Amino acid sequence: MEDIIEYVKKFFDTDSFPARWHCGKWSEFHGWLYILSDVAIWAAYFTIPFILLRFIRNKKDVPFRRVFWLFGAFILACGATHLIDAAIFWFPMYRVSAFVRMVTAIVSWATIFALYKIIPHALLLRTPKEMELEVQLRTEELNDVVKKMRFMADVMPQMVYTATPDGTRDYFNKKTVEYTGKTYKELEGWKWIDLIHPDDRPQFQVGWNESVEYGNAFQHEVRILAANGNYYWHLTRALPQRDEHGRIACWVGTATEIEQQKRTAEILENLVLQRTEELRHANQQLLQSNKDLEHFAAFASHDLQAPLRTISTYLGLIRDRNAVVLDEKSNNIISKAIAASVRMRNLIETLLQFSKVNASQALLTEVDLVSLIAAIRISINDADGSKKAIITNGTLVRINADESLIGQLLQNLISNGINYNENEVPKVHIEAYKQGNEVIISVTDNGIGIERDDLDSIFDVFTRLQSQIKGTGLGLSISKRIVEKHAGRVWVESEINKGTTFYIALPDTRPGTSQPKK
Ligand code: ADP
Numbered sequence: 001m002e003d004i005i006e007y008v009k010k011f012f013d014t015d016s017f018p019a020r021w022h023c024g025k026w027s028e029f030h031g032w033l034y035i036l037s038d039v040a041i042w043a044a045y046f047t048i049p050f051i052l053l054r055f056i057r058n059k060k061d062v063p064f065r066r067v068f069w070l071f072g073a074f075i076l077a078c079g080a081t082h083l084i085d086a087a088i089f090w091f092p093m094y095r096v097s098a099f100v101r102m103v104t105a106i107v108s109w110a111t112i113f114a115l116y117k118i119i120p121h122a123l124l125l126r127t128p129k130e131m132e133l134e135v136q137l138r139t140e141e142l143n144d145v146v147k148k149m150r151f152m153a154d155v156m157p158q159m160v161y162t163a164t165p166d167g168t169r170d171y172f173n174k175k176t177v178e179y180t181g182k183t184y185k186e187l188e189g190w191k192w193i194d195l196i197h198p199d200d201r202p203q204f205q206v207g208w209n210e211s212v213e214y215g216n217a218f219q220h221e222v223r224i225l226a227a228n229g230n231y232y233w234h235l236t237r238a239l240p241q242r243d244e245h246g247r248i249a250c251w252v253g254t255a256t257e258i259e260q261q262k263r264t265a266e267i268l269e270n271l272v273l274q275r276t277e278e279l280r281h282a283n284q285q286l287l288q289s290n291k292d293l294e295h296f297a298a299f300a301s302h303d304l305q306a307p308l309r310t311i312s313t314y315l316g317l318i319r320d321r322n323a324v325v326l327d328e329k330s331n332n333i334i335s336k337a338i339a340a341s342v343r344m345r346n347l348i349e350t351l352l353q354f355s356k357v358n359a360s361q362a363l364l365t366e367v368d369l370v371s372l373i374a375a376i377r378i379s380i381n382d383a384d385g386s387k388k389a390i391i392t393n394g395t396l397v398r399i400n401a402d403e404s405l406i407g408q409l410l411q412n413l414i415s416n417g418i419n420y421n422e423n424e425v426p427k428v429h430i431e432a433y434k435q436g437n438e439v440i441i442s443v444t445d446n447g448i449g450i451e452r453d454d455l456d457s458i459f460d461v462f463t464r465l466q467s468q469i470k471g472t473g474l475g476l477s478i479s480k481r482i483v484e485k486h487a488g489r490v491w492v493e494s495e496i497n498k499g500t501t502f503y504i505a506l507p508d509t510r511p512g513t514s515q516p517k518k
Pocket of ligand 1: 420464500
């Protein structure tokens with residue numbers, strides 16, 4: 001321990017030893033040969049690490065960099081021992097020399113260990129010759145793939161091409177050459193653009209340039225000049241192929257002939273246009289004939305009523321004036337004639353209503369169904385000869401509708417509920433509630449009901465299921481028209497001898513009472 005302390009204390013002390021010149025018998029030549037050789041070795045050893053440093057700096061991907069650093073340190077340390085050896089001729093710094101030698105020994109062994117560790121890996125490194133062979137092999141493989149790809153492209157029925165990242169075409173398949181009748185040389189670069197129909201070219205070029213600039217997939221329909229001098233429609237597509245860094249490596253594109261589809265689409269389009277025009281024309285004619293019919297119905301109904309009224313009035317007069325002379329049979333005949341003319345007047349009246357509903361426009365206002373039904377109740381119960389009925393109601397929300405039309409509709413449904421009813425006291429129940437964005441109005445009776453097979457036809461004009469009960473067969477068709485005028489729906493549910501419910505759904509935006517779907 002004392003030795004070590006003394007060693008450290010006298011680390012730079014040179015007094016304990018003689019300078020090498022005085023140690024033994026050195027001739028001038030021998031001494032200087034020793035000194036100069038040592039200095040030369042040191043200079044060389046000092047330079048080598050810098051060369052190594054420069055090498056690994058410039059060759060970033062050189063493997064085993066740590067070993068290079070260690071090797072540099074090892075050479076530097078070796079050089080230092082030689083420099084000290086030369087210096088000892090004048091300055092006998094043996095302690096420093098021992099330390100430098102110890103450092104050199106450590107670095108040397110560290111280098112040996114590092115070298116030993118990398119040997120298996122280093123053995124795997126390929127020599128330039130091996131590398132050359134590998135590149136050759138890969139190139140052959142690549143050429144093989146390219147050949148296969150080109151063969152594939154050649155058997156395709158479409159035109160196939162590739163382009164460099166800036167859009168310059170650098171390959172065309174056989175089909176392109178066949179279709180265009182041009183050689184590869186006549187098509188390469190941007191020469192192929194001349195084959196695009198002049199009318200389609202500007203737009204095509206703008207689209208293609210944009211795709212090349214932003215790397216977007218390209219798709220366009222254009223006419224391309226064929227070898228026979230005609231242009232045919234093609235669907236052209238191109239996709240960018242990217243490398244592992246996301247950069248565009250090349251473009252791969254196709255052009256597929258769609259002439260037939262285009263023609264078919266054109267024919268279809270013309271056909272649709274023609275049909276639309278025909279439909280518009282037919283619709284116009286229909287509208288006109290509807291209008292004429294409505295005018296006729298209104299006019300005929302009005303003009304027919306007057307003579308009918310006259311007939312029934314005169315028949316009544318004949319009966320009253322000749323009451324004494326007329327026997328019972330003749331009296332009956334006249335009464336039947338009067339009743340028939342009244343029925344005809346009713347029919348004409350209903351026809352008039354029907355034509356009016358058709359011609360009229362629904363005038364929407366807020367309708368209070370409670371008071372509307374109260375008024376209908378009074379008018380029905382006051383009507384001559386009608387059965388006494390119980391008309392009740394549940395929830396009745398306010399609705400947006402044409403009050404007079406909705407009144408007519410409810411009157412029809414309630415009257416039917418009473419008329420087609422064999423009970424002593426017929427019952428009709430009305431409700432109106434919100435369901436989703438609709439208002440549902442229901443009119444339920446306890447009447448005779450309707451057969452399932454007749455449910456659809458009862459809304460048709462002049463449909464009458466019970467001829468023994470008075471009616472015109474127009475009430476429900478008028479009702480349906482009224483619902484349609486409100487952009488609504490009407491449907492019916494019924495059970496024989498139990499009763500019938502008519503449902504009317506009208507579009508509604510008003511807030512109101514909601515009830516679960518039945
Ligand atoms: P009508 O003037 O004959 O009542 P509608 O168009 O109002 O004409 O009705 C057509 C037919 O539908 C009626 O003849 C009747 O047979 C049937 N019908 C209508 N409402 C009801 C009902 N509530 N119950 C049973 N049958 C009905």
